Amino acid sequence: MSGDPILTVDRLMMRFGGIVAVNELSFAAERRKITALIGPNGAGKTTVFNCITGFYRPSGGAIRLAHDDGRSIQLERLNDFRISKQAKVARTFQNIRLFPGMTALENLMVAQHNALMRASGLTLLGLLGLPSWREAEQRAIELARTWLDRVGLLDRADDAAGNLPYGDQRRLEIARAMCTEPALLCLDEPAAGLNARESGGLNELLLSIRNEQGTSILLIEHDMSVVMEISDHVVVMDYGVKIAEGTPQAVRDDPKVIAAYLGADEEEAIAVMESGT
Amino acid sequence: MDYFAQQLINGLVLGSIYGLIAIGYTMVYGIVGMINFAHGDIFMIGGFIAMISFLVLVSLGLTAIPLILLIVLLVSMVITALYGWTIERIAYRPLRHSFRLAPMLSAIGMSFVLTNFSQVSQGARVKPVPPIITGGYTLHEGSEGFAVQLSNIQIVVVLATIVLLAVFTWLVSRTRLGRDMRACEQDQTMASLLGVDVDRTISMTFVIGAALAAVAGMMYLLYYGLVDFFMGFVAGIKAFTAAVLGGIGSLPGAMLGGLAIGLIETFWSAYFSVEYKDVAAFSILIVVLIFMPTGLLGRPEVEKV
Amino acid sequence: MSATSARPSHAAQPSGSAFILKKALISAAVALVLFSLMIGVRTEAGPQGGLIYWTRFGDLAAMVGTVFGGSIIIELLRQWWGPVDKDRIVPKPVQAAMSFAGRWLAPALLVFAFLVPVIFYNQRYILDLSILVLTYVMLGWGLNVVVGLAGLLDLGYVAFYAVGAYSYALLATNFGLSFWVCLPLAGILAAFWGVLLGFPVLRLRGDYLAIVTLAFGEIIRLVIINWQSLTGGPNGVSGIPRPTLFGIPLDNSDDGLAAKLGIEFSPTHRIVFLFYLILAMALLTNWVTIRLRRLPIGRAWEALREDEVACRALGINVTTTKLTAFATGAMFGGLAGAFFATRQGFISPESFTFQESALVLAIVVLGGMGSQLGVALAALTMIGGFELFRGFDQYRMLVFGIAMVLLMIWRPRGLIGHRAPTVFLERNQAISSDLVKEGHG
Structure with a gap:
């Protein structure tokens, strides 16, 4: 992928005991763009998030954050509160934590x-x-x-x-x-539990954050209407590895993606395909 | 070497008593998630009831020591268990779904009540009893005239602990009650939806914990030959320390922690200084927790983000 | 200590005299078993060292009867009162009156506090008691920072009280330093110990932290008892200098305050001075705490109590934030300790037992966690109530314990059950304590 990435994830590994939750995952999120990380339940999306935001220490690989001023920060070497304080990465949580x-x-x-x-x-x-x-x-x-x-x-x-x-x-x-x-805003399922009207409002909010603040956004989402409507780039994960990436259009038509969702959960696969049309 | 062996025996015996009390702490913590501060005083009450029932039985003319001990054991277990049940009913149940600190303060209040109740009802002076189980074996005659002794009472304490642990492990792993207890530990709401009587299970937890504490109280009485109204506080803190050291919520951990505290205390007294034995026990607790924040056998707390 | 509150926890409660009688009989039976040996038989070490006993069946019968009667009364009251829920415990009009009272209660208490030495000038006992209450108010406010704001459970707060007291006592008796030099030193030393303890243990959570702080409190006490060459061991430190009014002693010497002012000397002067001293110290604690709550550090403490993980995600250094709370609380404890030492003139390890920690914690929790006014009211209630039973010395802890249990059941959230926001745009409205978290630490 070309362009100007703010976040580069390079061969990220995360093991819990013998279980490999994230396996050699590489992707990049571009500056002032909205990147979506999608995949069936248990694909390892939240684990990736936790590695990026310092709640987990990756077992291997590198996560690099390039600031506007040219500063480059290796996120896997920071932990805990320093990710937010020094690297300017903010996040929200799947179960709201106010x-x-x-x-x-x-x-x-x-x-x-x-x-x-x-x-x-x-x-x-x-x-x-x-x-x-x-x-x-x-x-x-x-x-x-x-x-x-x-x-x-x-x-x-x-x-x-x-x-x-x-x-x-x-x-x-x-x-x-x-x-x-923040320079990078990470949202863990921001549309979960919202009704159609609210999730429409959310889309507008996220687009305005990207356009007005110039904040790059990385989001995990199950609601495909949100993903398809606002994402500039989509990364699809399954079983801890990346199976596809590209524009929302390209990803939606990718047979591997459809198969992953079908294999995981039929309803979800149908939802993916329907919401894109 | 002989001296060491002797201290090892003494430490294990003391540790068994701590372990028995610690199980009560750890069980209640596992199921209700509260520190039952009154548990040390339950142990003290157990000791008192054993002492009084022993006195009454002897004065009634009973002479067969094994029979007396059996009756004393049963009486103190039953009555002390009822104390545990009543306290849960009065002081903890109304606060079960309340603020986390409320039951704990209620427990501290209960602990004051029990301490003072026994002070008022039985007087403040130490109550000595004559040695009941006497005799023992000399295991090894040392060259410098130091002999490793294993007294009968020490055998009784350790045997009783082992038997109780076996019964208790069976209870928790094989019976309906044990299954209910484990279910409540995981998720009380779900357990009650699946037909577990949560109130009854929690009550039984307190009953069993108190009964074990009563045994510990009786062993303490037999081993040290005295009880006093304030003994519950120190023993309670030590046993709770043991439970935390072993990993609170873990039953084998409680026993292990009890033995560890007993051994630390005994060896520290033997080789360093008696005055600082408690300081040693508490310091080791702090050090262990710094390096193993959930104790020796505790499950690591998984942080869900 | 009775079995009378054995209540069914389900909503539908049967009534009728048969039911009440049955409950009372069960309660009485339970009481009979519980008290059979503990009250029915009295043991004592005999003259020859052996144990003797005598029976007290009369007392036993009286206790069982009391439980029986008490059970009936409680059950009748309960049925008259109806199902227990929050609104019923405190009826609406009372709530309204309380919130009205809440607005002028704090200023009124303050004015009253300033007037106490004037009103009770000739009543030494009341002055002494007021000083005691204020000491506990200060301790409560200090611990409130740790438990109420930061949500860290500290069961060994008395350790810092002891550090402060012994710091002043030893510095003053060994090096002749004055109270005003030692006071900040005592605070700093206590804060230093707070950091020293806090640094390794603050990553522990919940009850692990509780037991470690408890252990620390015991360690400090045991070291004080056993390090006889420094602390005098169980005999304590005596001859601790009394405080001076910026160098002017409050005695009947020629340099004394009375002589300088040309008035007749009275020992009450010193008591009044001590009263205003502790009042000033307590108010300083209060002022600093209120100020801190509105600063980022104080908000971070409260945020920590609400959700530690979210704090980390917002770039808040959880460890240093906890440490500052711990150190601040410890410092106030140390200052109160120094005051205690100078007031008593004598300190010994007996004053620094776990009971003290429990008492201060009870004051904070009963006050309503985080509420400054609540803590003051709770200290007044607890210490004042405790004093009422001075005559029944041996039953004092019994009554105190029962009161603690009952108060917790009555108001688990404390007397003041709401939180005041630290900043607002339009409306300064209190937040119900049901929403406020209590922390994991």
């Missing part, structure tokens, strides 16, 4: 933790209430307000995140990830 007892606004404030920690002089200046800190806090609130507005949750800013309806929680989680100002 801070349910905190308000929507507070959720977005927590996301700006590292920037605010610097602004508060590692708490000391903040404790004294210096004006520079107050300004920084105000800016953080403004950023949060902007994103609440973007995801249509401005009027629910002061409600507990755990009280929001499911679809709102999904969007809030995306807004929270965006508040870390």
Whole structure:
């Protein structure tokens, strides 16, 4: 694949005991594009995500992130919180992981933790209430307000995140990830559990993130209408290996892909083919 | 070498007692997911009931020691088990689906209640009993006049522990109750949907745990020849330490942890200093947990992301 | 300690006198077995060293009767009260009144606290008790940072209290350092120990952390008992200097405060001084905590309590965040310890047992995790209530234990059951505690 990749996954291996969950997987995600990672259940998609976002340490292979400024970071050497802090990779979770007892606004404030920690002089200046800190806090609130507005949750800013309806929680989680100002946004099944209208709204949101913020997006998705409509590039996995990649059109017509879905689950295969037409 | 062998025997005996208490902690933790802080005091109550029933039986004119011991064992197991059942019913069941810390504080409160109850009802002074099981064997006569002794009471403690463990393992792995317990451990909601009486299973867990603690209390009484109202606290913390050391939720782990704590304590006292034996036990707990965060035999906690 | 609460957990409860009687009889039977040997037979070490016993069937019968009667009363009350649910436990009007009271309760308490020495100037006992309550308020606020905000279960908080107390006692008696020099040192030392303990163990989760902190508390206590050359062992440290008002002693010497001000000396001056000292320290703790909650570090603590994995995904360094919570809590514990030492003038390991940790933890949980006002109310209730039973010394822990169980059953979420947001756009509305997580640590 040519172009300007932001993320390059090179022969990624992940073993759990004797089980090989991801086997020599290579693909790239282009800058300012939406790349979808699809495949039947158990194909190893979330494992790939966990390797990219530092929750798992890969057994082998390399994951390289090339920033706009030319900085290149080997993600497999970073772990845990450093992926988000230093490499600017943000993620959402398959089962939403908000801070349910905190308000929507507070959720977005927590996301700006590292920037605010610097602004508060590692708490000391903040404790004294210096004006520079107050300004920084105000800016953080403004950023949060902007994103609440973007995801249509401005009027629910002061409600507990755990009280929001499911679809709102999904969007809030995306807004929270965006508040870390990431270079790469990884979304784990963002459309899961959404109805048709909500998932349409999600498409618009993701496209606007790509077009306005210029954030590259990598997403795992089962909802093929989302994948087909917004992806620029699709990577198909099955049993831990890549079986196809290309434009949504090309992938949809690929017999190997259809066979993989048919082999895994007939309904899913039919859904793939129908949703593309 | 002889000295070492002697300490090994002493450590194993002490470890058996800790292990018996630790099983109660680990079982309750496995099923209800709470630290039953009152369990150490259940052990103390078991010791007291054994002491009182022994006293009463002797004064009633019974002389056959094996018969007395059998009755004492049964009486203390039954009554102590009822304590376990009652406490679960009063202090834990209303809080079962509540906030995680609430049952734990309720348990700490219960522990205070039991300690103080026995202090008030039986007095604060240490209660000594004469040696009941006497005699023993000299295993090895050392050259410097040091002999490795194995007393009958030590044999009884270890044998009782082994028999109880065997019965208990059978109970958990082969019976309906054991299956229910394992099911509740995995998923209480699902278990109840599949027809497991969750309330009853949890009650039985407390009953069995308390009965084992009663045996430990009786062994303690026979071995050390005394009980006092405060003994539950230290023994309880040690046994809980043992359960965590072995990997909480794991039954073999509890026994292993108990033996480990018993041995550490005994050897530390023998070779270093008696004063710091508890410090040694707790320090080793901390060190083990740093390197094996889920204990010796605990299942590693899989983090689902 | 009774078997009266043996309640069916299912919704449909039969009623009628036969049912009540049956339950009461079962309860009484259970009580009879439970108490048969423990109350019916009293043992004591005899004069020759052997054990003697005598029976107390009267007491046993009285206890069983009490359980029987109590069971009937409780069952009647329950049927009169109806099914137990949240709204019924605290009726709606009461809830409304409470939320109204909540608004002026904190300021009113504060004003009252400032006036205590004025109102009770001549009642030494009340002043002493108030100082005690405030000490526990401060400890509760300190532990609240760890347990309530960061959701880390610390069962060995008393260790830091002990470190603070012994730091001041030893520095003052050995090197003659003044209280005002030692106070920050005690805080720093305690925080240092917090970090030292925290660094290796904070990656442990849940109950593993609980037992390790408990073990740490015991280790500190045992070392204090056994390191006699340094700490005086079980005999403790005595002759700890009293605090001075920035160098002016509060005694009846010529340099004393009374002499300088030209007023008649009274020992109450020192008590009042101590009162305002601990009040100031407690309020400082409160102020810092409230401030920290609105700073990124405090929000990260609460986020950690809510979801650790999400925190990591947002680039928050979980370990340092936990460490700061641990160190902050430890520091407040250490400061309170230094105050305790200077107030008592004498400290020994007996003051730093697990019971203290449990008491402070109970204050935090009963207060409603994370709520500053709740903690203060809980400290007042617990310590004040505890004092009421001073006359029944031997039953004190019994009553205390029963109260703890009952309070937990009554309000498992604590007195103040909601969380105030740290920042808001339009409406500053409280969050129900049902949504607030309690942490895994």
